[in-house]
Amino acid sequence: MERQARAVVVLSGGLDSATCLAIAIQRGFRVFALTFDYGQRHRREVDSARELARHYGVEEHRIAPLDFLRQIGGSALTDGRLDVPTTGVAPDTIPVTYVPGRNLIFLSIASAYAEVVGAEAIYIGVNALDYSGYPDCRPEFIASFTQTALLATKSGVEGAPFAVLAPLQHLGKREIVQLGSELGVPYELTTSCYQGGDLACGVCDSCRLRLEGFAAAGLADPLPYVLAQSTDR
Amino acid sequence: MERQARAVVVLSGGLDSATCLAIAIQRGFRVFALTFDYGQRHRREVDSARELARHYGVEEHRIAPLDFLRQIGGSALTDGRLDVPTTGVAPDTIPVTYVPGRNLIFLSIASAYAEVVGAEAIYIGVNALDYSGYPDCRPEFIASFTQTALLATKSGVEGAPFAVLAPLQHLGKREIVQLGSELGVPYELTTSCYQGGDLACGVCDSCRLRLEGFAAAGLADPLPYVLAQSTDR
Numbered sequence: 001m002e003r004q005a006r007a008v009v010v011l012s013g014g015l016d017s018a019t020c021l022a023i024a025i026q027r028g029f030r031v032f033a034l035t036f037d038y039g040q041r042h043r044r045e046v047d048s049a050r051e052l053a054r055h056y057g058v059e060e061h062r063i064a065p066l067d068f069l070r071q072i073g074g075s076a077l078t079d080g081r082l083d084v085p086t087t088g089v090a091p092d093t094i095p096v097t098y099v100p101g102r103n104l105i106f107l108s109i110a111s112a113y114a115e116v117v118g119a120e121a122i123y124i125g126v127n128a129l130d131y132s133g134y135p136d137c138r139p140e141f142i143a144s145f146t147q148t149a150l151l152a153t154k155s156g157v158e159g160a161p162f163a164v165l166a167p168l169q170h171l172g173k174r175e176i177v178q179l180g181s182e183l184g185v186p187y188e189l190t191t192s193c194y195q196g197g198d199l200a201c202g203v204c205d206s207c208r209l210r211l212e213g214f215a216a217a218g219l220a221d222p223l224p225y226v227l228a229q230s231t232d233r
Numbered sequence: 234m235e236r237q238a239r240a241v242v243v244l245s246g247g248l249d250s251a252t253c254l255a256i257a258i259q260r261g262f263r264v265f266a267l268t269f270d271y272g273q274r275h276r277r278e279v280d281s282a283r284e285l286a287r288h289y290g291v292e293e294h295r296i297a298p299l300d301f302l303r304q305i306g307g308s309a310l311t312d313g314r315l316d317v318p319t320t321g322v323a324p325d326t327i328p329v330t331y332v333p334g335r336n337l338i339f340l341s342i343a344s345a346y347a348e349v350v351g352a353e354a355i356y357i358g359v360n361a362l363d364y365s366g367y368p369d370c371r372p373e374f375i376a377s378f379t380q381t382a383l384l385a386t387k388s389g390v391e392g393a394p395f396a397v398l399a400p401l402q403h404l405g406k407r408e409i410v411q412l413g414s415e416l417g418v419p420y421e422l423t424t425s426c427y428q429g430g431d432l433a434c435g436v437c438d439s440c441r442l443r444l445e446g447f448a449a450a451g452l453a454d455p456l457p458y459v460l461a462q463s464t465d466r
Contacts, residue, residue, distance in 0.1 A: 062301070062304065062305070064300075064301040064304075065298070065300060065301070066301075067297075067298060068295070068297040068298070068299075068342060068345075068346075069345065071295065071297075072295070072345065072346055072349045072350075073349065094387050094390065094391070098387060099345075100344075100345040100346075100348040100349050100386065100387065101341055101342065101344045101345030101348060101382075101385060101386060102345075103385060104341040104344060104345070104381070104382060104385040104386070105338070105341040105342055105345060107341075108334055108337040108338040108340075108341040109301060109334065109338055111333075111334045111337060112301075112302065112305065112332075112333040112334030112335075112337070112338060113301075113305055113333075115333040115334060116305045116306065116333050117305075135384065135385055135386060135387060135389065135390045136384075136385040136386070138384065140384055141381065141384040141385050144377075144380055144381040144384050145381050145385070147377055147381070148337070148374065148377040148378050148380070148381040149334075149337060151368065151369075151371065151373055151374040151377050152334060152336060152337040152368055152369040152374050152378070153333065153334060153337070153368060153369070154327050154331060154333065154368060156368065157327065157368045158327070
């Protein structure tokens with residue numbers, strides 16, 4: 001019997017990474033999910049990642065603590081003294097929610113994990129919306145990282161390289177929500193809000209992009225929102 | 234007054250990184266030292282790093298826990314079930330002490346740190362001896378990493394890039410020991426032994442290379458060794 005291909009999926013617990021996980025599963029990969037606990041405000045993400053991993057019955061789910069990112073700060077997502085913006089991001093600027101080196105670090109650790117479990121692929125949910133603002137979500141970064149990782153690892157040197165796949169790379173939120181819905185992604189298990197409260201705030205950049213995506217796709221977001229609740233009353 | 238240039242120095246506490254730190258200090262950099270605690274057998278390294286940082290009066294010394302590397306194993310340095318070899322390494326093979334993705338992860342985290350403190354340079358002590366065996370010590374890896382890191386970070390995008398410097402890149406242990414001695418590196422504070430005991434074992438690959446380096450340089454290694462002690466009696 002042919003060995004089932006293996007993939008490491010970087011699983012934040014948000015909408016994009018959940019969709020990415022569904023894609024890897026649908027493509028027949030045996031999944032090793034990897035979640036980072038880096039002191040982000042929205043740590044509910046980690047619980048969401050756990051539930052998504054359970055839902056999809058992944059082979060293994062590792063949660064890597066990464067306290068250093070919180071220690072050094074430099075981002076509104078990891079530094080409690082900075083406010084999470086709710087007014088949208090100016091075009092061609094890097095938002096204050098940018099976390100220094102985040103995807104570089106995530107993919108580096110994912111590469112080590114891929115090497116140890118013998119994975120042929122690493123999936124990451126970066127997408128078109130991210131890369132206007134976050135340099136580490138751009139296609140040129142993903143391509144360059146892949147080259148570097150293969151030079152760095154035994155897998156690369158010994159001719160068993162892994163690919164870094166970003167299947168959402170050219171999709172906006174509407175397309176991601178549509179694709180995920182077709183794949184049956186349980187979006188009620190995901191977390192997007194940067195504020196990390198019990199209910200999604202509905203006004204941070206992440207909530208707004210998510211809500212716009214569901215609205216454009218003509219679908220209802222199954223998550224409870226603070227604003228929706230106020231309106232209901 | 235001109236702003237003093239800043240450098241992040243990856244400081245393991247071994248002979249090479251201590252020499253690298255001395256070089257950065259000698260070149261006039263304000264140093265931000267970064268040590269990784271990744272569950273390595275030779276954790277005495279971390280104490281050595283602390284003492285070296287104190288000796289050189291660095292601006293800041295951060296110790297980043299990186300438990301994930303121990304969790305996933307895959308190396309004789311992080312997996313207690315694998316023995317550290319003492320018989321030398323066959324040419325052109327990757328030793329069992331290879332740690333998957335290590336320098337890729339170290340440099341990624343160093344990049345985040347460099348970005349937050351506004352460093353112009355990252356120093357890492359990889360050298361000619363390492364790169365016969367460890368893919369992530371080769372010059373082509375360092376060059377590729379630099380490109381990737383600049384694509385990943387705000388520093389790179391906004392035109393304030395940092396350089397990744399490996400001043401020992403083309404030096405063997407003899408040249409490193411000679412250079413370090415000229416710079417006054419307190420080698421008695423360093424730790425090289427993979428076994429991590431109170432006395433250096435003198436027979437693991439790391440001890441042997443170190444001892445050969447001091448011998449070739451015609452200098453005495455100030456560290457106490459198990460073997461030297463036995464011989465003395």
